[in-house]
Amino acid sequence: MKPGQDTHDPKGLIREAYRIPGITSAQCRTIFMDWALGLPEAQEPRASLRALLARHGDGAPDHPMTQVLRDGLGGSIAPRRRGGWRARREP
Template sequence: MTADRLDPKGLIRESFRIEGIGEPECRSIFLDWALSLPDGSDSQQALPLLIERHASEPDDHPMMAVLREGLGQVGGPKRRGGWRGRRGR
């Protein structure tokens, strides 16, 4: 069996097979998935491919929501205020 570069441990695949799974369990599985990616892998590149792979799964499945949420939470650092944030203006 060849290793799946998008889901090395099969965690995401198996999460869709667990009957009655909730969002907290899916978040925990997602974290384990992210930590199990091989060095040099980019989760932000893998997420759209995983979503596409599991597009036939129910749209209201908690793991699908977690995967989509994972796409939207990456952003640059936010300004926290203080004199350093205003310096140079």
């Protein structure tokens, strides 16, 4: 499939990430961010993540991009308070 023809991976970034030998988790996260930012506004990313995991992840369960896609489906973690006046005051 050529880039631009796949609605779930319009630029072919995820497909190419699986083809790069020795790719690291950090590189996969960078590619994932580029992929996410390149999706059309109206597109539901979770549906695309599920489709991409079914297409690529089943055949490569130990690939770092598979883990990044799974993490993307997991949702965001609730932010924790960091700093503030309580962190700066002495005990």
